[in-house]
Amino acid sequence: MHLMYFTEQPMAAYDAHEGLKYGATALTFSNKHYDPVAASRLYNEYLEEYVLAEECGVDGIMLNEHHNAPFCMQPRTNMFGAILAAVTKRVKIVFLGNPLPLSDNPVQLSEEISMIDMISKGRVVSGFVRGGGQEQLANGVNPAFNRERFVEAHDLITKIWTEPGPFRWEGTHYQQRVVNPWALPLQKPYPRVWIPGVLSKETVIWTAQQRYPYIALNTSIDATKVIWDTYSKAAAEVGYTAGPENFGYLIRVHVQDTEEKALQNARQFMWMQGEFTGLAHPVWANPSGYFSPSGRRGFVEFAVGRAKNPRGQPTFEEQVADTMIVAGTPDQVIARLKHLIEHTRPGIMGLWGNDGTVPAADRRRCIELLGKEVMPALREHGAKLGLKDPWEANAPVHLRYSTDIPVQRAAAE
């Protein structure tokens, strides 16, 4: 089992009342409330916490990217990845991920990821995402072509990583005269690609068709099972049986020496009125053309206030009861997570430890307890349940490298 530490890197050093007064804490919430002095301190604290996480034994550090919002301080995931490549020695640097459609030049993105893979001596997991709706708006990228750009950029990057240049790329959304970057990944055929997501069925099916692991982002146990079923069916259709190495799961877990302190800090997972991507207008999260047409009717009703959020707005207590948030002492957290693992059987797990305004000392203690107590227990439990991660299972990096599908093998030869 592969166990990662994750935090959104919250930029919590702003006046929360200003956000409430404005009615939004994303996209258009003015950066006049942004304090670079506090941000400089936080960046360095978060960096030190990643180093601590490695010292405490985590397998991987999961990084992401968001824009125009206090909930996440990383507008370029590769920046922290590059730093971690130099200051850590062992942990996997897991991008979940680079938002492909935001890039107008996927060749340069491939160069950045390749550099990080080489500098880290082959520790990159190169996850890719579509990017949320707000990310499209913050970057001026057309939401109506988001999925097309995602797939085309992926195809271009993986071609760069598997075929010698120079070649010309004449696609629908990307055209490149001379693709021939002098920076290629150390890992062959290319770094493992994992795809995180929340609810898009199309993405789950596409991911299964590539044989990339799918990382469910804090979905409920029931919703996670639906995702696995969708994935497994799509996997069977292209000729392989999905196993734990194909499934990952991110969950919010805060651990402290006392239950009281853990629960108090865990409330910070609800720090922006429970909207972990910030308080926002529905159309920002889902600009027209971004989401599947099958969800159109439900969404427009929600967007004008005629229907409830299809994702629901569970309270902190409800989320604790439903194992959407886990908090407590190491023993309590281990018991709860064992239950979760038995029901979802992931080979990859991200533990989202800290959010909001949890004090630095408590963040560090949480990381120590996660790395030294919680993760070893989960690793042992996962091994008993046969939950192998992609390395333990020696899983192919992509469907085309499968050795258990006769047609694929013939095609490769």
Place this chain on the structure above:
Amino acid sequence: MSLAWTDTTHEIAGGKLHLSRAGSGRKLLILHHDIGTPDRLAFYDSLAGSFDVLVPHHPGWGKSERPQWLRSPRDIAAIHAWLLADLGLSDVSLIGLGFGGWIAAEMASLAPAAYRRLVLVGPMGIKPPEGDIADQAIVSYLDYPQAGFHDRAAFTRVYGDVTTDQLEQWDICREMSFRTAWKPYMYSQTLPHLLGGIRAPALVVWGDDDRHVPQSAARVWIEGLRNARLETIAACGHYVDMEKPDELARLVTSFVNAN
């Protein structure tokens, strides 16, 4: 007076284009807004009393199929020009409403001698010297069309209690606007340079409370076109055709019929 509107479907560029048509006389091609169009409007009926009125749905809007390849208002212009050619129509006057005004100007700039008259009502398509064209992307499905009316009562007269079907339609219209006019948003950087070739006399109409397209753009249109004049409608928003249908119909009628 009851008017007989005929709905037909036309195979154009690999997709089906929806057309409503009524009346007789000189031919008017009406090009609708970015938010689509109700099937029938008092403005259309009023004009059909004295003209042969054609109201197509833009490709991808309303009842017209979406061409996946469609990328710009110039593509939409080519499709409507194709429609007129298929119908064997000439000496047509173009009535472009908002976003449709941009399409009308593209049609006329590509065939400078082809059209009889050009009426542009709060046209998008040119970067206003002051202010920006209102961006649908970050406001709700109701706020955007409502902001296009000076008087909320006029919005209610046309759309009533907005149905979920209508909201869905607006989402589809919005998606088509993004697919064809995302960047730069709702204007062309080349169109202003191409207006000068257009031979048809042009009438540019603006609501004095147009919150979608700043009236500063009117100057660019008037200066760019060879023969154009501006009419401003008092107490009126962007959707002049829906807010002041009779007034706009009178202006169009006298302008198109003038020799």
